Amino acid sequence: MSATVQVRPSLDDLRTLVDRDLDYLLPASNVYPESIHRAMRHSIFAGGKRLRPILCIESGGLLGAPIGLLARVGAALEMIHTYSLIHDDLPALDNDDLRRGKPTCHVVFGEAIAILAGDALLTLAFRVLSELQGAPPERLVQIIRELASAIGTPEGMIAGQVADLEPRRQPVTPHVLEFIHRAKTGGLLRASVRSGALAANPNGEDLSRLTTYGEKVGLAFQIADDLLDVLGTSAQLGKTAGKDKRQSKATYPSLYGIEESRRIARQLVDEACAALDPFAARGDPLREIARLLIERTA
């Protein structure tokens, strides 16, 4: 027998794993009523980075949870993320025709099907979580609770979207900006890290370290996204650049300037990595992801 070398799966390996799960979990395009299943698949397979599943897998993997279980939770996270994008892009909300370089769901399938495809992805995510194999029911319940509160109101993703939609009579305050970012994007990223950890039945200290990491990374990611909207071109972004400014959305660069926003993002990433110190080298995958997030904005 030859010695085996443990090779860490690359980010591409993880994406392939999650995509395979998504393909298995979503009804096929030829299942009646076909239009909604085609719409769900259109948006799910439009080239996402699978950041949330990857955060979940690396966080849970660090604490020893099985990768099959984590990939399944990750697939549910990606469904939730995609549902939020489909609804966000609707004419009544951000009215975006382009996402990840492809026409958005309502442009291809019409508004009615896009609304229902978002609803169906959110619903399927909870179904998938309730059907997880390989973890006891109390852990499933914890994960469902974690996600449902991260993406609802009054403090989750939907609350952030509403706050971001509100007409502004005056410049946004740092307080409101942080609420929007923390709730709208940060909440699901934090929950991605935490749901992976919860799948491993963590002790309180480990969960709290990973929670800190998830919070800091979530905020850094949103600042990086704001920066890319100012710095990038539509071709790089795969969506309409400069849109935040035209819609006078609240962003870090508009409030703090570009350089200071970069500094804040770098500092958040340093703090996120520092929270992983007690994990020593086992924290490296998560540290690399954190650094990757802000690399494009340097």
Add this chain to the structure above:
Amino acid sequence: MSATVQVRPSLDDLRTLVDRDLDYLLPASNVYPESIHRAMRHSIFAGGKRLRPILCIESGGLLGAPIGLLARVGAALEMIHTYSLIHDDLPALDNDDLRRGKPTCHVVFGEAIAILAGDALLTLAFRVLSELQGAPPERLVQIIRELASAIGTPEGMIAGQVADLEPRRQPVTPHVLEFIHRAKTGGLLRASVRSGALAANPNGEDLSRLTTYGEKVGLAFQIADDLLDVLGTSAQLGKTAGKDKRQSKATYPSLYGIEESRRIARQLVDEACAALDPFAARGDPLREIARLLIERTA
């Protein structure tokens, strides 16, 4: 000490109980961001009959589940039902301005907030189910699984909505009509009965009896709804009457005629009640609800 008489709560008592839970569970109107919480409350407290919570409470009560637990599951059911109405009423879908005699959510709060209020109610329903007290985690997981599959695709509520939206080149077949009714309305009614039963940790026979009851009642309810659309006035309905015909929606009266539709509904109710025979008098509350459902169409 005087003898106590066990008085069965009336339907109005049950409605009050569920409404109190809903008021407790929904964020208050003055919680930031206010607009969405006002929108969620507008639609939840627009005068619904609370049929789904009542079915859940009576079904679970029959098998001995505690009423506090059942009312909480019922509140989640009502959130899901209300989310589906808000999205169904949107301009891109049924484009309805009036519901239960009041202006619909998007008419009052705009389309963006209406879409997000629906999303938030669906999300809150799953959160509430994941936070239920008084039942072990495996039962919570069963209830969540039951509901998530009843309201998604390919066989649940959203699939029924999509099938009902599809443009018709030819008259709808009995097969498609039954799919639409079973999936769109029947699925959640069946799941309301079953989730109450699941809260009581039922044996297979009892669950199967109540499932039969829920299926028959679900279909009878939709036929009665179709009949009321033909027979009723807008004032009685609290929504626009005759709309199905103008939108050439698939209905029982259009396929079978009014008298035959009445006969089918009555027969379904008889079969629903017969499925409860083994419960003897304990089945009376559910029998009465079944009869009430078709009374208005006689």
